[in-house]
Amino acid sequence: MSEAKPALxxxxxxxxxxxxxxxxxxxxxxxxxxxPRKAIAEAVEIANALAEIVLVQKLYTVIKGKKxxxxxxxxxxxxxxxxxxVEEYVREIPRGYEAKIRLIRVRDxxxxxxASSICTRDGQWEKADEYAVRSMAITRAASKAYRLTYGWIIxxxxxxxxxxxxxxxxxxxxxxxxxxxxxxxxxxxxxxVRWKDGFVALQGEGVSIFRAAISDESRKLxxxxxxxxxxxxxxxESKAFDLQDIGKKHGYSVKxxx
Numbered sequence: 001m002s003e004a005k006p007a008l009x010x011x012x013x014x015x016x017x018x019x020x021x022x023x024x025x026x027x028x029x030x031x032x033x034x035x036p037r038k039a040i041a042e043a044v045e046i047a048n049a050l051a052e053i054v055l056v057q058k059l060y061t062v063i064k065g066k067k068x069x070x071x072x073x074x075x076x077x078x079x080x081x082x083x084x085x086v087e088e089y090v091r092e093i094p095r096g097y098e099a100k101i102r103l104i105r106v107r108d109x110x111x112x113x114x115a116s117s118i119c120t121r122d123g124q125w126e127k128a129d130e131y132a133v134r135s136m137a138i139t140r141a142a143s144k145a146y147r148l149t150y151g152w153i154i155x156x157x158x159x160x161x162x163x164x165x166x167x168x169x170x171x172x173x174x175x176x177x178x179x180x181x182x183x184x185x186x187x188x189x190x191x192x193v194r195w196k197d198g199f200v201a202l203q204g205e206g207v208s209i210f211r212a213a214i215s216d217e218s219r220k221l222x223x224x225x226x227x228x229x230x231x232x233x234x235x236x237e238s239k240a241f242d243l244q245d246i247g248k249k250h251g252y253s254v255k256x257x258x
Contacts (some may be wrong), residue, residue: 046080047156054159061164068164069154071139074146077153078103083112085142090134096120097137101145113149117141140165190247191257195234202233202243203257210252218246 050073054060059073078084088100100116117140119125119133128136143163147154151161187206195201202224211224211233222243224235235243240256247254 051157066160097134099137099141101141115145190254193257200237
């Protein structure tokens with residue numbers, strides 16, 4: 001009887017292949033290039049096409065010399081990149097709403113970016129309808145999500161990457177601040193107009209405030225009187241320099257009207 005031969009172990013198959021290193025895959029919407037240089041080139045192409053559409057359709061507003069793209073312009077960027085904004089939540093907060101938006105890649109449902117924002121019943125929204133405040137919270141969140149993800153493409157297109165909704169709020173605050181500064185300047189300005197012989201009339205919205213703010217000693221020195229008939233504050237012209245000195249100490253500008 002012959003002895004059984006031991007079974008031979010299977011030998012691993014040797015495959016002659018070349019190992020090729022790969023670079024990270026960039027997936028910002030449709031910018032799915034292995035080569036970042038190709039991704040940038042495609043982004044520039046998208047930016048040029050976007051700039052043409054935004055300029056022709058006038059989907060921007062100029063504020064202080066800068067062009068800010070409307071939400072419709074940001075939506076075009078999303079369409080070009082193959083992403084859509086999806087509402088994650090909208091919840092009520094004191095005097096308004098908070099919303100969060102996710103940017104979803106249409107091809108595979110992947111998350112590309114997200115952002116949250118609020119809209120409250122302040123300023124121009126004080127008397128707005130409920131739905132309008134809620135809708136603006138969503139719009140601001142979507143614009144912000146687009147900016148955080150694709151602001152660089154908007155910049156390549158030659159526009160300011162800040163959404164118009166944010167820029168408009170900043171511009172409004174800036175305008176209000178300048179208005180208050182002008183108003184304060186007007187209250188702190190006293191114009192002297194030659195009135196009757198040897199007297200000057202004091203004109204300006206802050207005259208009454210100035211008279212109440214100065215000391216009794218200064219009030220006695222200046223001897224400002226009120227004409228009963230014309231209701232005009234007046235004083236001797238010879239006291240004009242004293243008025244300028246005292247006014248300067250209180251932050252007032254006193255000058256003769258031309």
